[in-house]
Amino acid sequence: MNGTISAADIGRGPLYKRVKSLLTQSLADGEWKPNEAIPSESRLAERFDVSIGTVRKAIDELTAERILVRQQGRGTFVAAHTQSRFLYHFYHVVDEDGIKRFPTPELLQFRRIRAEQNVATRLGLDKGARVIHARNLLRIEGYPVEVNDIYVDAEVFEGLDRDTFSNRPGTIYQLYQERFGLNIIRTSEQLRAVAVDESEANLLDIEVNAPVLQVDRIAFTYHSKPVEYRRSLVNTSRHVYQSDQEATG
Amino acid sequence: MNGTISAADIGRGPLYKRVKSLLTQSLADGEWKPNEAIPSESRLAERFDVSIGTVRKAIDELTAERILVRQQGRGTFVAAHTQSRFLYHFYHVVDEDGIKRFPTPELLQFRRIRAEQNVATRLGLDKGARVIHARNLLRIEGYPVEVNDIYVDAEVFEGLDRDTFSNRPGTIYQLYQERFGLNIIRTSEQLRAVAVDESEANLLDIEVNAPVLQVDRIAFTYHSKPVEYRRSLVNTSRHVYQSDQEATG
DNA sequence: AAGTGGTCTAGACCACCAT
DNA sequence: TGGTGGTCTAGACCACTTA
Structure with a gap:
């Protein structure tokens, strides 16, 4: 135990789905607001104790649903109603x-x-x-x-x-x-x-x-x-x- | 040169987009008909001379567009209007x-x-x-x-x-x-x-x-x-x- | 130059299906 | 049992943005 929240510890099913669910929960809780950047993929990988590829797959689905928006070189942002x-x-x-x-x-x-x-x-x-x-x-x-x-x-x-x-x-x-x-x-x-x-x-x-x-x-x-x-x-x-x-x- | 068609030899942009384009072309040409299975991911990887991950990403997009349908354990099929x-x-x-x-x-x-x-x-x-x-x-x-x-x-x-x-x-x-x-x-x-x-x-x-x-x-x-x-x-x-x-x- | 996302690879293991 | 897609990892390199 080191205090980090491992995505492997909660729920069931594919890891990336659990990561996606944790991200969605943070969005619903207002941890990151529209137009704000979420943490980088490497930071999220550390936070959830999974590999970057798994975080990417979770974010892939959220961007496909237009809940998040990626910008190369800048970060990943919470989609806003411009x-x-x-x-x-x-x-x-x-x-x-x-x-x-x-x-x-x-x-x-x-x-x-x-x-x-x-x-x-x-x-x-x-x-x-x-x-x-x-x-x-x-x-x-x-x-x-x-x-x-x-x-x-x-x-x-x-x-x-x-x-x-x-x-x-x-x-x-x-x-x-x-x-x-x-x-x-x-x-x-x-x-x-x-x-x-x-x-x-x-x-x-x-x-x-x-x-x-x-x-x-x-x-x-x-x-x-x-x-x-x-x-x-x-x-x-x-x-x-x-x-x-x-x-x- | 060994006779295989390498996706790297044609077009520009990301490899997986070129693979996707080759797959779409084969579909338009009728190489695989609706309800038929396309070759397995490993075969396609050989055919286009790319890694399986790259083929998967191309197929990912085609399934998201509902042009192809994956069935675990069976294969990947050309979507049909059932x-x-x-x-x-x-x-x-x-x-x-x-x-x-x-x-x-x-x-x-x-x-x-x-x-x-x-x-x-x-x-x-x-x-x-x-x-x-x-x-x-x-x-x-x-x-x-x-x-x-x-x-x-x-x-x-x-x-x-x-x-x-x-x-x-x-x-x-x-x-x-x-x-x-x-x-x-x-x-x-x-x-x-x-x-x-x-x-x-x-x-x-x-x-x-x-x-x-x-x-x-x-x-x-x-x-x-x-x-x-x-x-x-x-x-x-x-x-x-x-x-x-x-x-x- | 440093940090971000984007691409590509290679390999391991799992879940499912047909036989 | 063998073949298929599904998941997960680890690492290398590229493209882009910001400072």
Whole structure:
């Protein structure tokens, strides 16, 4: 016994999977924050008492999942929601010609409410739990394109107020990350075509009952913990929702 | 010189990338067909004159891209569109409760036509090129859910007839693969909400102008070569389109 | 020049499958 | 039992960044 924590001492299965699990736990605990470098591969090999190759294999998987980002010569960093990363991975609305343009958000509503069953279920909460509800209108080049309703656990986001939410510099996921240390690493979406209601039609400047794309999204952080539920209505007359599968060879 | 082809002799960049490229080329050439085993790692290491570790890294990437599939103790196989694989990766329509059910197709139309500009562009052909057009109605548990129009290059699919297309045992991508050696490894989709026309409304048994999900898909084989363009109209009143991003940690 | 990640090798041993 | 992929190690060298 020398005080170092050996990855061989805990759990079962392949060593590199245990190393990966230890790294993920440190990330969830906030030992290393987004945009920070984690220790070098050789230091991690010492810390976990395994060879560098084993650490590399664990980090390989975490970079494949875009939880970590390697930079040759500099180090390995905790992935952060820079605007370009956000644009690329979680925002799917593009121009008809396929070009992604960043939308300008306008906060229409911000309030604390009790969660109804639907919202509570998707956030993994009990019905009636305190949640924050925000409604945004997104414009691209001045034209309204999307209205969304966002729900988050009010306890997790204790202290979040309208101004902070509204006057943030970057994306909402950057806010979650920088202000609350919650890094969104996965989303699951369900899409439907629906006829737009009168109130949303007015916001989107289209006719009542016009077809719009309804996107229900749950956003997850480490260990598949749901952080945000969001319902978006998208006017797809000038824009489309892009969905690609499988990386190219 | 001993007659073996050394990966070090061709191209530039990392060795394992060159090995990967040689493997991809063999796949595109049909040296190994879907469901067949490729040579063992040690044989490939000899053939390309590199170490096993380098071959493993090349195969690692090809399995991550689901082009190859490893089975411990048996070998490494060329990925095939089994029904379950197809269900999981390229078919996104699920029940409201999130369960995927396989649809039953009915071939409504099968003909050879000249490509209009839109179709030609997406298939990488010239306007007026000969293409095959097929229209299908998909039912889930008896209810019509989706109508699609499929376009493929008639030269590539020379000899394909209505009966073969209609009375196939599995999915359409299995047909492409088994009959023409074309393996679909990537798709790109653009989604819109649109009001349904009269003819499609009749097929889907819904009201004219009801909102439906329009999915434009281009399916690619190796080297990003477009193989199929397909436009689907989905009735999302009882089903949804599922879209997940990022593998979970 | 020192430190980081990236590549490549060689070999040992394990887990699994077919026979 | 022999062959396959899966894990793990140890070390050498390269490419890149920072100071």
